[in-house]
Amino acid sequence: MTALAVSNVTLWLVVIALSVALLAVVRQLGVLHERIAPVGALMLAKGLKVGEFAPKISVQDLDARSIALGAARTDERATLIMFVSPTCPVCKILLPVLKSSLASERDWLDIILASDGEASSQREFVLAQRLGSFPYVVSASLGMAYQVSRLPFAVLIDAQGVLRARGIVNSREHLESLFEAKRMGFASIQDYFEAAAQNHQAA
Amino acid sequence: MLDPAFGYLIIGGIAILFASAGVHKLRDLAHFAAIFAAYRLLPDEPARRLAGLIPCLELAVGAALLWTPSRRLGVASGIVLLIAYALALSLNLLRGRRDFECGCGAARDGRVISAWMVWRNLFLAAALGIAALPWTRRPFDLTDGLTVAGGLVVGVTFYAAVDRLLGHVAPKALILRSTS
Numbered sequence: 001m002t003a004l005a006v007s008n009v010t011l012w013l014v015v016i017a018l019s020v021a022l023l024a025v026v027r028q029l030g031v032l033h034e035r036i037a038p039v040g041a042l043m044l045a046k047g048l049k050v051g052e053f054a055p056k057i058s059v060q061d062l063d064a065r066s067i068a069l070g071a072a073r074t075d076e077r078a079t080l081i082m083f084v085s086p087t088c089p090v091c092k093i094l095l096p097v098l099k100s101s102l103a104s105e106r107d108w109l110d111i112i113l114a115s116d117g118e119a120s121s122q123r124e125f126v127l128a129q130r131l132g133s134f135p136y137v138v139s140a141s142l143g144m145a146y147q148v149s150r151l152p153f154a155v156l157i158d159a160q161g162v163l164r165a166r167g168i169v170n171s172r173e174h175l176e177s178l179f180e181a182k183r184m185g186f187a188s189i190q191d192y193f194e195a196a197a198q199n200h201q202a203a
Numbered sequence: 204m205l206d207p208a209f210g211y212l213i214i215g216g217i218a219i220l221f222a223s224a225g226v227h228k229l230r231d232l233a234h235f236a237a238i239f240a241a242y243r244l245l246p247d248e249p250a251r252r253l254a255g256l257i258p259c260l261e262l263a264v265g266a267a268l269l270w271t272p273s274r275r276l277g278v279a280s281g282i283v284l285l286i287a288y289a290l291a292l293s294l295n296l297l298r299g300r301r302d303f304e305c306g307c308g309a310a311r312d313g314r315v316i317s318a319w320m321v322w323r324n325l326f327l328a329a330a331l332g333i334a335a336l337p338w339t340r341r342p343f344d345l346t347d348g349l350t351v352a353g354g355l356v357v358g359v360t361f362y363a364a365v366d367r368l369l370g371h372v373a374p375k376a377l378i379l380r381s382t383s
Contacts, residue, residue: 005346008346008349009349012349012353015353015357016353016356016357016360019356019357019360019361019364020360022360022361022364023360023361023363023364023367026364026367026368026372027367029368029372030367030371030372030375033371033372033375033376034375087299087302088302089302089315092302
Protein backbone atom coordinates (compact mmCIF):
# COMPACT_ATOMS: atom_id res chain seq x y z
CA MET A 1 0.00 0.00 0.00
CA THR A 2 1.27 3.44 -0.83
CA ALA A 3 1.56 6.14 1.78
CA LEU A 4 -1.37 7.96 0.19
CA ALA A 5 -3.66 4.97 0.59
CA VAL A 6 -2.61 4.54 4.24
CA SER A 7 -3.30 8.20 4.87
CA ASN A 8 -6.70 7.90 3.15
CA VAL A 9 -7.77 4.89 5.21
CA THR A 10 -6.61 6.55 8.44
CA LEU A 11 -8.54 9.70 7.60
CA TRP A 12 -11.72 7.73 6.92
CA LEU A 13 -11.43 5.95 10.26
CA VAL A 14 -10.91 9.26 12.07
CA VAL A 15 -13.88 10.91 10.30
CA ILE A 16 -16.15 7.93 11.11
CA ALA A 17 -15.05 8.01 14.74
CA LEU A 18 -15.72 11.76 14.92
CA SER A 19 -19.19 11.51 13.45
CA VAL A 20 -20.09 8.68 15.85
CA ALA A 21 -18.82 10.84 18.70
CA LEU A 22 -20.92 13.76 17.44
CA LEU A 23 -24.03 11.57 17.38
CA ALA A 24 -23.30 10.42 20.94
CA VAL A 25 -22.85 14.01 22.15
CA VAL A 26 -26.13 15.09 20.53
CA ARG A 27 -27.97 12.17 22.14
CA GLN A 28 -26.51 13.07 25.53
CA LEU A 29 -27.63 16.67 25.03
CA GLY A 30 -31.15 15.42 24.36
CA VAL A 31 -31.11 13.33 27.55
CA LEU A 32 -29.79 16.32 29.50
CA HIS A 33 -32.66 18.49 28.28
CA GLU A 34 -35.17 15.80 29.30
CA ARG A 35 -33.71 15.83 32.81
CA ILE A 36 -33.60 19.60 33.17
CA ALA A 37 -37.29 20.06 32.40
CA PRO A 38 -39.05 18.94 35.62
CA VAL A 39 -37.55 21.36 38.14
CA GLY A 40 -40.80 22.96 39.18
CA ALA A 41 -43.08 25.52 37.62
CA LEU A 42 -41.00 28.33 36.20
CA MET A 43 -41.57 31.52 38.11
CA LEU A 44 -41.32 34.81 36.31
CA ALA A 45 -39.33 37.54 37.95
CA LYS A 46 -41.26 40.47 36.52
CA GLY A 47 -44.86 41.48 37.00
CA LEU A 48 -47.17 40.46 39.83
CA LYS A 49 -45.38 39.30 42.97
CA VAL A 50 -46.20 36.13 44.85
CA GLY A 51 -47.51 37.03 48.32
CA GLU A 52 -49.35 40.15 47.16
CA PHE A 53 -53.10 40.37 46.68
CA ALA A 54 -54.22 39.09 43.29
CA PRO A 55 -56.08 41.52 41.02
CA LYS A 56 -59.84 41.27 41.56
CA ILE A 57 -61.68 40.47 38.34
CA SER A 58 -65.19 39.29 37.68
CA VAL A 59 -65.55 37.06 34.61
CA GLN A 60 -68.13 34.81 32.99
CA ASP A 61 -67.54 31.23 31.92
CA LEU A 62 -68.89 29.65 28.71
CA ASP A 63 -72.15 28.76 30.50
CA ALA A 64 -72.56 32.45 31.43
CA ARG A 65 -72.02 31.82 35.16
CA SER A 66 -70.13 34.69 36.74
CA ILE A 67 -66.98 34.00 38.72
CA ALA A 68 -65.23 36.49 41.01
CA LEU A 69 -61.49 35.92 40.87
CA GLY A 70 -58.99 37.34 43.33
CA ALA A 71 -61.60 38.09 45.99
CA ALA A 72 -61.25 36.67 49.52
CA ARG A 73 -63.43 33.57 49.94
CA THR A 74 -65.36 32.41 52.96
CA ASP A 75 -65.16 28.68 52.13
CA GLU A 76 -61.35 28.53 52.60
CA ARG A 77 -60.77 27.19 49.09
CA ALA A 78 -57.92 28.15 46.81
CA THR A 79 -58.30 28.78 43.08
CA LEU A 80 -56.00 27.64 40.31
CA ILE A 81 -56.45 29.56 37.07
CA MET A 82 -54.95 27.59 34.23
CA PHE A 83 -54.45 29.56 31.02
CA VAL A 84 -54.70 27.27 27.98
CA SER A 85 -55.50 27.54 24.29
CA PRO A 86 -56.95 25.15 21.70
CA THR A 87 -53.83 25.67 19.55
CA CYS A 88 -51.20 24.92 22.20
CA PRO A 89 -49.88 21.34 22.04
CA VAL A 90 -48.35 21.35 25.53
CA CYS A 91 -51.76 22.34 26.94
CA LYS A 92 -53.25 19.16 25.50
CA ILE A 93 -50.60 17.06 27.22
CA LEU A 94 -51.42 18.81 30.48
CA LEU A 95 -55.22 18.44 30.33
CA PRO A 96 -55.35 14.84 31.67
CA VAL A 97 -53.07 15.94 34.51
CA LEU A 98 -55.45 18.80 35.30
CA LYS A 99 -58.39 16.39 35.31
CA SER A 100 -56.66 14.10 37.80
CA SER A 101 -55.63 17.12 39.91
CA LEU A 102 -59.25 18.30 39.93
CA ALA A 103 -60.16 15.01 41.63
CA SER A 104 -57.12 14.62 43.90
CA GLU A 105 -57.03 18.24 45.12
CA ARG A 106 -60.80 18.79 45.35
CA ASP A 107 -60.67 19.24 49.15
CA TRP A 108 -59.05 22.62 48.90
CA LEU A 109 -58.80 23.67 45.27
CA ASP A 110 -61.03 24.91 42.46
CA ILE A 111 -59.53 24.73 38.98
CA ILE A 112 -60.64 27.24 36.35
CA LEU A 113 -59.53 27.09 32.74
CA ALA A 114 -59.02 30.40 31.00
CA SER A 115 -58.41 31.20 27.37
CA ASP A 116 -58.73 33.94 24.84
CA GLY A 117 -60.07 34.03 21.30
CA GLU A 118 -63.14 32.96 19.34
CA ALA A 119 -65.86 31.44 21.53
CA SER A 120 -66.86 28.86 18.89
CA SER A 121 -63.39 27.30 18.66
CA GLN A 122 -63.19 27.35 22.47
CA ARG A 123 -66.49 25.45 22.72
CA GLU A 124 -65.20 22.95 20.16
CA PHE A 125 -62.04 22.53 22.25
CA VAL A 126 -64.07 21.98 25.45
CA LEU A 127 -66.16 19.32 23.69
CA ALA A 128 -63.23 17.57 22.00
CA GLN A 129 -61.10 17.44 25.16
CA ARG A 130 -64.10 16.74 27.47
CA LEU A 131 -63.50 19.72 29.73
CA GLY A 132 -67.11 19.97 30.90
CA SER A 133 -66.14 19.55 34.56
CA PHE A 134 -64.08 22.75 34.55
CA PRO A 135 -65.46 26.30 34.51
CA TYR A 136 -64.09 27.64 31.21
CA VAL A 137 -63.52 31.38 30.93
CA VAL A 138 -62.84 33.19 27.67
CA SER A 139 -61.51 36.62 28.51
CA ALA A 140 -58.67 38.71 27.16
CA SER A 141 -58.65 41.02 30.18
CA LEU A 142 -58.05 38.13 32.58
CA GLY A 143 -54.87 37.15 30.73
CA MET A 144 -53.72 40.76 30.72
CA ALA A 145 -54.43 41.24 34.44
CA TYR A 146 -52.25 38.25 35.35
CA GLN A 147 -49.67 39.17 32.69
CA VAL A 148 -49.77 35.82 30.93
CA SER A 149 -46.95 35.74 28.41
CA ARG A 150 -46.77 32.08 27.42
CA LEU A 151 -48.98 29.04 27.66
CA PRO A 152 -49.73 26.86 29.57
CA PHE A 153 -49.65 29.35 32.43
CA ALA A 154 -50.89 28.76 35.97
CA VAL A 155 -51.93 31.19 38.69
CA LEU A 156 -52.65 29.94 42.20
CA ILE A 157 -54.69 32.17 44.51
CA ASP A 158 -55.40 31.21 48.12
CA ALA A 159 -58.65 31.70 50.05
CA GLN A 160 -57.59 35.17 51.24
CA GLY A 161 -57.12 36.32 47.66
CA VAL A 162 -53.33 36.30 47.92
CA LEU A 163 -51.32 35.21 44.89
CA ARG A 164 -49.48 32.02 45.93
CA ALA A 165 -47.80 31.04 42.69
CA ARG A 166 -47.66 32.19 39.13
CA GLY A 167 -45.71 30.70 36.25
CA ILE A 168 -45.37 28.56 33.17
CA VAL A 169 -46.40 24.97 33.69
CA ASN A 170 -45.17 22.43 31.15
CA SER A 171 -45.53 19.07 32.84
CA ARG A 172 -47.17 17.10 35.64
CA GLU A 173 -44.11 17.78 37.79
CA HIS A 174 -44.49 21.54 37.29
CA LEU A 175 -48.14 21.48 38.27
CA GLU A 176 -47.60 19.23 41.29
CA SER A 177 -44.71 21.41 42.40
CA LEU A 178 -47.24 24.25 42.80
CA PHE A 179 -49.38 22.10 45.11
CA GLU A 180 -46.33 20.88 47.05
CA ALA A 181 -45.11 24.45 47.48
CA LYS A 182 -48.54 25.47 48.77
CA ARG A 183 -48.61 22.53 51.21
CA MET A 184 -45.17 23.43 52.56
CA GLY A 185 -46.01 27.12 52.71
CA PHE A 186 -43.50 28.30 50.12
CA ALA A 187 -44.21 30.47 47.12
CA SER A 188 -42.47 28.13 44.74
CA ILE A 189 -40.50 24.91 44.84
CA GLN A 190 -37.38 26.98 44.09
CA ASP A 191 -37.94 28.98 47.30
CA TYR A 192 -38.23 25.71 49.21
CA PHE A 193 -34.90 24.51 47.85
CA GLU A 194 -33.31 27.88 48.64
CA ALA A 195 -34.60 27.78 52.21
CA ALA A 196 -33.44 24.19 52.56
CA ALA A 197 -29.98 25.13 51.33
CA GLN A 198 -29.79 28.03 53.81
CA ASN A 199 -30.86 25.76 56.70
CA HIS A 200 -28.21 23.32 55.63
CA GLN A 201 -25.54 26.03 55.67
CA ALA A 202 -26.68 27.32 59.07
CA ALA A 203 -26.56 23.85 60.63
CA MET B 204 -20.58 14.58 -15.58
CA LEU B 205 -20.68 13.00 -12.14
CA ASP B 206 -17.97 10.74 -10.78
CA PRO B 207 -19.44 7.28 -10.03
CA ALA B 208 -18.06 7.32 -6.46
CA PHE B 209 -20.19 10.40 -5.68
CA GLY B 210 -23.08 8.89 -7.59
CA TYR B 211 -23.06 5.65 -5.58
CA LEU B 212 -22.65 7.63 -2.36
CA ILE B 213 -25.76 9.76 -3.00
CA ILE B 214 -27.84 6.85 -4.32
CA GLY B 215 -26.77 4.54 -1.49
CA GLY B 216 -27.40 7.11 1.24
CA ILE B 217 -30.85 8.07 0.01
CA ALA B 218 -31.78 4.41 -0.58
CA ILE B 219 -30.92 3.70 3.08
CA LEU B 220 -33.03 6.71 4.12
CA PHE B 221 -36.08 5.60 2.13
CA ALA B 222 -35.77 1.98 3.26
CA SER B 223 -35.52 2.89 6.95
CA ALA B 224 -38.39 5.40 6.65
CA GLY B 225 -40.59 2.75 5.00
CA VAL B 226 -39.73 0.05 7.55
CA HIS B 227 -40.40 2.40 10.50
CA LYS B 228 -43.81 3.32 9.10
CA LEU B 229 -44.79 -0.30 8.37
CA ARG B 230 -43.83 -1.37 11.90
CA ASP B 231 -46.54 0.88 13.35
CA LEU B 232 -48.91 1.42 10.48
CA ALA B 233 -51.95 2.38 12.59
CA HIS B 234 -49.97 5.17 14.22
CA PHE B 235 -48.70 6.40 10.86
CA ALA B 236 -52.24 6.31 9.46
CA ALA B 237 -53.34 8.68 12.23
CA ILE B 238 -50.42 11.00 11.44
CA PHE B 239 -51.15 10.91 7.71
CA ALA B 240 -54.78 11.82 8.40
CA ALA B 241 -53.58 14.69 10.62
CA TYR B 242 -51.87 16.27 7.60
CA ARG B 243 -55.44 16.85 6.32
CA LEU B 244 -54.51 16.46 2.67
CA LEU B 245 -57.41 14.04 2.19
CA PRO B 246 -60.63 13.49 4.13
CA ASP B 247 -60.04 11.44 7.27
CA GLU B 248 -61.42 8.07 6.14
CA PRO B 249 -59.65 7.73 2.74
CA ALA B 250 -56.45 9.13 4.25
CA ARG B 251 -56.36 6.35 6.84
CA ARG B 252 -56.95 3.74 4.11
CA LEU B 253 -54.31 5.11 1.75
CA ALA B 254 -51.67 5.59 4.47
CA GLY B 255 -50.29 2.08 3.86
CA LEU B 256 -49.35 3.10 0.35
CA ILE B 257 -46.69 5.57 1.46
CA PRO B 258 -44.27 3.15 3.18
CA CYS B 259 -44.69 0.74 0.20
CA LEU B 260 -43.77 3.59 -2.17
CA GLU B 261 -40.75 4.43 -0.01
CA LEU B 262 -39.51 0.84 0.00
CA ALA B 263 -40.05 0.63 -3.78
CA VAL B 264 -38.03 3.84 -4.34
CA GLY B 265 -35.25 2.52 -2.08
CA ALA B 266 -35.09 -0.76 -4.04
CA ALA B 267 -35.35 0.94 -7.44
CA LEU B 268 -32.39 3.20 -6.61
CA LEU B 269 -30.12 0.23 -5.90
CA TRP B 270 -30.84 -1.67 -9.13
CA THR B 271 -29.05 -0.11 -12.14
CA PRO B 272 -31.79 -0.58 -14.81
CA SER B 273 -34.47 1.02 -12.60
CA ARG B 274 -32.23 3.76 -11.17
CA ARG B 275 -33.55 6.60 -13.34
CA LEU B 276 -37.12 5.72 -12.36
CA GLY B 277 -36.08 5.49 -8.70
CA VAL B 278 -34.38 8.90 -8.82
CA ALA B 279 -37.39 10.55 -10.49
CA SER B 280 -39.98 9.03 -8.13
CA GLY B 281 -37.74 9.74 -5.11
CA ILE B 282 -37.57 13.43 -6.07
CA VAL B 283 -41.34 13.54 -6.57
CA LEU B 284 -41.94 11.90 -3.17
CA LEU B 285 -39.52 14.22 -1.33
CA ILE B 286 -41.02 17.34 -2.91
CA ALA B 287 -44.54 16.08 -2.16
CA TYR B 288 -43.56 15.72 1.53
CA ALA B 289 -42.05 19.21 1.50
CA LEU B 290 -45.28 20.58 0.00
CA ALA B 291 -47.45 18.74 2.55
CA LEU B 292 -45.30 20.10 5.38
CA SER B 293 -45.26 23.68 4.12
CA LEU B 294 -49.00 23.63 3.36
CA ASN B 295 -49.72 22.73 6.99
CA LEU B 296 -47.18 25.23 8.28
CA LEU B 297 -48.88 27.93 6.18
CA ARG B 298 -52.26 26.87 7.56
CA GLY B 299 -50.76 27.51 10.98
CA ARG B 300 -51.09 23.87 12.01
CA ARG B 301 -47.88 22.77 13.65
CA ASP B 302 -49.07 20.74 16.62
CA PHE B 303 -49.03 17.25 15.09
CA GLU B 304 -46.30 14.67 14.57
CA CYS B 305 -44.29 14.83 11.36
CA GLY B 306 -44.23 11.06 10.87
CA CYS B 307 -40.58 11.24 9.89
CA GLY B 308 -37.77 9.44 11.69
CA ALA B 309 -38.34 6.55 14.07
CA ALA B 310 -41.86 5.46 14.97
CA ARG B 311 -43.46 7.22 17.98
CA ASP B 312 -40.79 9.84 17.65
CA GLY B 313 -43.26 12.50 18.75
CA ARG B 314 -41.64 15.35 16.89
CA VAL B 315 -44.01 18.01 15.60
CA ILE B 316 -43.65 19.40 12.08
CA SER B 317 -41.44 22.44 11.56
CA ALA B 318 -39.86 24.53 8.83
CA TRP B 319 -36.42 22.92 8.83
CA MET B 320 -38.02 19.65 7.65
CA VAL B 321 -39.11 21.38 4.44
CA TRP B 322 -35.51 22.48 3.80
CA ARG B 323 -34.22 19.00 4.63
CA ASN B 324 -36.52 17.45 2.03
CA LEU B 325 -35.57 20.01 -0.62
CA PHE B 326 -31.88 19.36 0.12
CA LEU B 327 -32.36 15.60 -0.27
CA ALA B 328 -34.31 16.13 -3.51
CA ALA B 329 -31.49 18.33 -4.83
CA ALA B 330 -28.93 15.62 -3.94
CA LEU B 331 -30.99 13.07 -5.87
CA GLY B 332 -31.14 15.54 -8.75
CA ILE B 333 -27.33 15.65 -8.84
CA ALA B 334 -27.27 11.83 -8.97
CA ALA B 335 -29.52 12.02 -12.05
CA LEU B 336 -26.71 13.71 -14.04
CA PRO B 337 -24.82 11.42 -16.45
CA TRP B 338 -22.02 9.51 -14.69
CA THR B 339 -18.45 9.26 -16.03
CA ARG B 340 -17.48 5.76 -17.14
CA ARG B 341 -14.38 4.58 -15.32
CA PRO B 342 -13.40 1.34 -13.60
CA PHE B 343 -14.57 1.12 -9.99
CA ASP B 344 -11.66 0.04 -7.78
CA LEU B 345 -10.92 -0.64 -4.14
CA THR B 346 -10.32 3.02 -3.26
CA ASP B 347 -13.78 3.88 -4.61
CA GLY B 348 -15.21 1.10 -2.47
CA LEU B 349 -13.55 2.72 0.54
CA THR B 350 -14.90 6.16 -0.40
CA VAL B 351 -18.45 4.87 -0.79
CA ALA B 352 -18.43 2.67 2.34
CA GLY B 353 -16.78 5.31 4.53
CA GLY B 354 -18.95 8.04 3.10
CA LEU B 355 -22.12 6.06 3.79
CA VAL B 356 -21.18 5.40 7.43
CA VAL B 357 -20.31 9.07 7.98
CA GLY B 358 -23.37 10.21 6.03
CA VAL B 359 -25.79 8.08 8.06
CA THR B 360 -24.36 9.03 11.47
CA PHE B 361 -24.05 12.70 10.53
CA TYR B 362 -27.65 12.76 9.25
CA ALA B 363 -28.83 11.12 12.47
CA ALA B 364 -26.88 13.67 14.55
CA VAL B 365 -28.23 16.72 12.68
CA ASP B 366 -31.73 15.23 12.70
CA ARG B 367 -31.62 14.77 16.47
CA LEU B 368 -30.08 18.17 17.05
CA LEU B 369 -32.75 20.03 15.07
CA GLY B 370 -35.65 17.75 16.01
CA HIS B 371 -35.09 17.11 19.71
CA VAL B 372 -32.39 19.26 21.22
CA ALA B 373 -33.00 22.63 19.56
CA PRO B 374 -36.76 22.88 20.41
CA LYS B 375 -36.11 22.04 24.06
CA ALA B 376 -33.21 24.48 24.25
CA LEU B 377 -35.56 27.11 22.83
CA ILE B 378 -38.13 26.47 25.59
CA LEU B 379 -35.43 26.74 28.26
CA ARG B 380 -34.07 29.94 26.79
CA SER B 381 -37.45 31.60 26.43
CA THR B 382 -38.53 30.92 30.01
CA SER B 383 -35.39 31.93 31.88
